[in-house]
Amino acid sequence: MYSDGSWHYLSAVRSPSGLEMSIDNVNVGQGQTLKPSELTLGGEKFKGCIANLYTRRLDLSFLPADLSSLSQMGDVVLGMCRLNPSSQAMTLPAPLLQRPQRHKTIRAQSATKASRCRHPAQHGQYRLSELHSWLSYNIPPEDLNYRPHFSLEVRTRSSKGLLLHVSGKGDISLLALFMANGKIKLSLGQNRIIQHKKKSNDGNWHRVVFSVERNTFHLLVDGIRVTDGALSNDEGSSLDLHNPVYLGGVPKHKTSNGHLIPKESVIGCIRDFKLNEVLVGEPVASRGVSPCLDRLSETGTYFGGNGGHIVLDKYFTVGSRFELAFELRPQHLTGLLFHVQSHKTSLNVFLRDNKVGVKVNDGSGVVSVSVIPHQNLCDGNFHVVTVSKQHKVIKLVVDSVSEQKAGSSSSASYSTTLDSLYIGGISGTTKRNSVPVSSSFVGCLRSVRVNGRPVDFEAASSVVGPVSVNKCPAD
Incomplete structure (x- = not known):
């Protein structure tokens, strides 16, 4: 029974061998292959919430569905969920939560208690082991371009190197977080840079938070806020940043706009990468990356x-x-x-x-x-x-x-x-x-x-x- 008021993760995969369904990462059986038909969400008897809908073909990446673009019939409310008329409405889970990635099934992404062992894995903790190491992420444009609020933790002894890189096409053609002379710096646009005064390449973990507003951009390192950067003409309201988002360096065929921005990665570990306080999830691709093992x-x-x-x-x-x-x-x-x-x-x-x-x-x-x-x-x-x-x-x-x-x-x-x-x-x-x-x-x-x-x-x-x-x- 799943009518318990909790979220449950469901995936259905059609392959030449048949149709396979899992709920909360537990395989509930296989059936005969179905012919393609019109996709319908909900129905006359369904009352509840649906979120984080992804579809794909075998040869393509996962595609997040824009529910607002679908035809709606009956009592449907987008963006909010109310399971009980007397209870307070709750916001649907953010679309970044455990984002499915290329080359991996939805079921493997859900990573619930049923699929993971009780001893914790160090997921989302990566070692950038060479100068050309990088991880790439695809993030919905509406999350990336509307007052984005990033955070991550970094541990390194490198005195220089890229931490995060996002290219753009508008007035702000670049968002880059990097290290220079051991100090963490944030660049927004053509060599418009703010920086933390203390060096952070001491081999300890440091939490970095940075965001973009209409007229300013902010940087905090270990809770210490540096002097804000200024944006003119509400530049922060018209961001045109685009995927992929890179942690670490960028591929060799890419360029990091701005002559003050390094092109190569820091050597060290990155973990807890979030956007708008939600874990971004798994990268879609990587190079020169291994797990960062802190424990014995x-x-x-x-x-x-x-x-x-x-x-x-x-x-x-x-x-x-x-x-x-x-x-x-x-x-x-x-x-x-x-x-x-x-x-x-x-x-x-x-x-x-x-x-x-x-x-x-x-x-x-x-x-x-x-x-x-x-x-x-x-x-x-x-x-x-x-x-x-x-x-x-x-x-x-x-x-x-x-x-x-x-x-x-x-x-x-x-x-x-x-x-x-x-x-x-x-x-x-x-x-x-x-x-x-x-x-x-x-x-x-x-x-x-x-x-x-x-x-x-x-x-x-x-x-x-x-x-x-x-x-x-x-x-």
Whole structure:
């Protein structure tokens, strides 16, 4: 029952295999694929609130729906919600809340208690590890251009570098937050700069708040407000800033307008990025970024989600025999662990709702095996997993629980070609319908072995997104 007056997150995904629905990040089942039809919100019997509606096609980014542009019938009120006639009306959730991103399903974005383990992950905390590191965000223009109020926290020892960069087309062609000589500065327009007097590159966390009004722009560092910057002719009322919004540096093909503005990123950590007091959510893309781990750490590889993964080129063969062994400690209960795909063969190892699953196609047909361990995967301990294939038999062992299944009796012409091994997720160029779950793994892996040989992540062909190759938080 969901008529409890609380918000619930619902997603429906149509794929070639059918229609899948989840509520509050719990999979409630699959059905037959439906034909496209007219989208209707509400109905004769529905009384309640709908917010944060996103739609997408498989090959496009998530698109926020402008409900005011839709045809309205009956008693519909935009912008406010009243569940009980005697209760006070409440404002709908801000559209920035947990914004869905490219290459990730809506369900993976909702991150409710049902999907996350109780020990907290350090989400939204990123290390900018090189001069060309950056994260990019897409923000609704109406939020970006109407008196925007930004805030973030930064920890660095860099004396110079970009922290935030937004380009514009109007009178104000640039909004940039950056460091110079160890001091945090804010530029609005062509070299119109205000700055904090104290140096902030001391390796400690500093909270930065900045905003734009009609005739002024403001900057506060650790609660200390600097002298406001002045805008003429109500310039702040006619902002024409546009996406993407960059944290850290900007891509090499971009320019940072103004000769006083650095083009390269600070080296350090950024967290708690908000607009109008609401977490902006996940970036749509990133480069040179890894998780920023404050807590005690231990040996392992930490995947911070948001599309983070490792690729080992020409590394794995789905042949007549193989063994893949590893230890995992997840922070989400759904995510892709390993993926191999060739023309005729494939291997997927994944998590779904506290269950470890394996799906193998060796060229003679698909075999699926799953195991629900005796201990909950969210218990904060590492769990040992082994996936093996001996001819047509697939065996999966999680701790002391094992399941196995035999494939087709028909003889397969096994390939000996080495294919790329994706760990923790897949690249955007990979077909999304080729994997059982499209969300990335969040958590730690260690002791990964293929056919008894340790996997050297530091020798990976590529590391994409927030991945800490040799260090995990010691939860």
